[in-house]
Amino acid sequence: MGSQLTLALSKGRIFEETLPLLEEAGIRVTEDPEKSRKLILATSDPDVRVIIVRASDVPTYVQYGAADFGVAGKDVLHEHGGEGLYQPIDLHIAKCRVSVAVSAGFDYENAVRQGARLRVATKYTETARQHFASKGVHVDLIKLYGSMELAPLVGLADAIVDLVSTGSTLRANNLVEVEHIMDISSRLVVNQAALKLKRERLQPILAAFERASLSKA
Numbered sequence: 001m002g003s004q005l006t007l008a009l010s011k012g013r014i015f016e017e018t019l020p021l022l023e024e025a026g027i028r029v030t031e032d033p034e035k036s037r038k039l040i041l042a043t044s045d046p047d048v049r050v051i052i053v054r055a056s057d058v059p060t061y062v063q064y065g066a067a068d069f070g071v072a073g074k075d076v077l078h079e080h081g082g083e084g085l086y087q088p089i090d091l092h093i094a095k096c097r098v099s100v101a102v103s104a105g106f107d108y109e110n111a112v113r114q115g116a117r118l119r120v121a122t123k124y125t126e127t128a129r130q131h132f133a134s135k136g137v138h139v140d141l142i143k144l145y146g147s148m149e150l151a152p153l154v155g156l157a158d159a160i161v162d163l164v165s166t167g168s169t170l171r172a173n174n175l176v177e178v179e180h181i182m183d184i185s186s187r188l189v190v191n192q193a194a195l196k197l198k199r200e201r202l203q204p205i206l207a208a209f210e211r212a213s214l215s216k217a
């Protein structure tokens, strides 16, 4: 009773990179979310299940206690605000950075120096708002949900704020990175009530995640 644990993960890189951390805790996920349409996955531990949610929805499921814990990028957590979430561990997985990028022909430094008002397209409106406010740059933010890289190419925006990892997506679209806003990795987030009420069950898993992630630091 009360010892069942629900872990929220997103498909793709976060799921793939969390599997070895779960294995360190002796937990194997017995179904593959890329092959199954199931949203609730069983594990080798009858008391632990995994739910598959959109990356940006992980903090919400954990905040409301629908999941006891989850894995989310710092980018997503920064947008969400982290309310009701305990963030004990940097897992050092799914690393990338948040950057400002513009079309290769656009003189960003000059536009900023001249005090031009910039149109910035992004999914990360809160992160972008804080970044440009701290620089004293006036921006009109345009909220997008995907393919930010397209926006400067078709005149929707002067600049984008997006995640960059290898840089090949920017290069392929003739965009250049002009500012680095923050380094990103994924964090373990835990529901604050679950941390108290399910501490005995959670603690060994958190300890295993910590051990496994230290080797990646």
Ligand code: PRT
Pocket: 010, 011, 012, 013, 014, 054, 055, 056, 072, 073, 074, 075, 076, 094, 095, 096, 162, 163, 164, 165, 166, 167, 168, 169, 170, 184, 185, 186
């Ligand atoms: O895809 P969906 O809209 O459902 O959600 P999502 O895109 O948020 O999920 P997912 O699984 O793609 O990303 C989950 C988390 O992985 C993000 O929140 C980040 O914390 C982290 N992560 C690490 C990345 C990347 N690296 C990354 N490179 N997320 C996205 N990208 C994308 C980036 O947006 C850009 O389009 O990859 C492209 C750039 O990659 P490079 O290698 O070409 O620079």
Ligand code: MG
Pocket: none
């Ligand atoms: Mg994606």
